[in-house]
Amino acid sequence: MYVPKNFQEPDRDTLFQFVRDNSFALLVTTGDDGIPVATHLPIELLPGPDGKFQLVGHLAKANPQWKLLGRDTPALAVFSGAHSYISSSWYDHVNVPTWNYLSVHVTGRTNLLTADETLAFLRQQVDKYEVHSKHPVSVESMTEDYVRKEMRGIVAFTMEIDSMQGAAKLSQNRDDKNYQNIIAELRQKDDTDANEIATEMAARRVDNGQ
Template identity: 80%
Template sequence: MYTPKIFQETDRDTLFQFVRDHSFALLITTGDDGVPVATHLPIELLPSADGQFQLTGHLAKANSQWKLLGHDTPALAVFSGAHSYISSSWYDHVNVPTWNYLSVQITGRTRILTEDETLDLLRQQVDKYEVHSKCPVSVDSMTEGYVRKEMRGVVAFTMTIDSLQGTAKLSQNRDDKNYRNIISELRQQGNENADATANEMEARRSDIDK
């Protein structure tokens, strides 16, 4: 991932938390024909039996991308966070527009999970995403026969973390005056991404006047 040094995020704990908070990711693999294939899906960061962290998720069996998993070719998982257009009209000098954003990219080798491992993953995923539901459901609330029947329609995988890269492009190269004005302008855009980007900028230069 291309990232100028000033925008690099290198703290492992910060990157891992970002992955947990932005788990709806893009999984990219390459077929034998060299054509890339991508699927949007929730991907979890979980510890393996030996205590090492790994990525875990599942694809619909009807999605032929699963047939590319378990090969020697590395897969790429892309996790995206807040982002927003930054107008150059917000500066006190002539410059070009840009885009602020947060992203983490992970490459690794994949392995297809067993049926029991898949069941355990589905149990964890449902529990995680149902936690804020008014009437939460769980895998354990369904009959085992029904769950295993439905599992025939998915293929679960795990992915090692061979490389971990993060970008936090948040106008770190701007002086306090322009940095403050960018935050102010983002607040006036009236959309969640702009607000989230402003929040990240404030958090990273917390001593700046708001």
């Protein structure tokens, strides 16, 4: 993706944590006809057998996109975070409005998982998302036989990480007066994303000693 230098997020650990925190992603592959195919799905960042981190997810078997996995053509996973409109009325000078946002793009080649590998992945994934449930379920509580039967309807995959690009477009190009005013305006909005962007902006300006 196009990311101006001011807005690049180069720290790999920060990118990894962003993927963990924003795991509902968009998986994009290219069909034989050259037309992109995309599916929204949870994708997990997990260590592989060699200790290197990889992406792991699964598609419905009824979704023909799974047939494009396991090829030499790289796939793209897009992880999106908070975003918010930035009004030019918040500046002390004439300028155009813009949009602040957080995003990570990951490219890599995919491989399909075996049934046993898929079952192990589902255990991890269910445990992750059930941890805050009032009455958490697990693969064991559903019985392994039942889960293996349901697994016939999915195809699980891994993606080796060839490249990661992070965009943190957070008004870094503004002077401190305008930067702080943007934060104040965002915090006044009754909008979760706007407040998250304001919090991230405030933390980054403090971290940079400004």
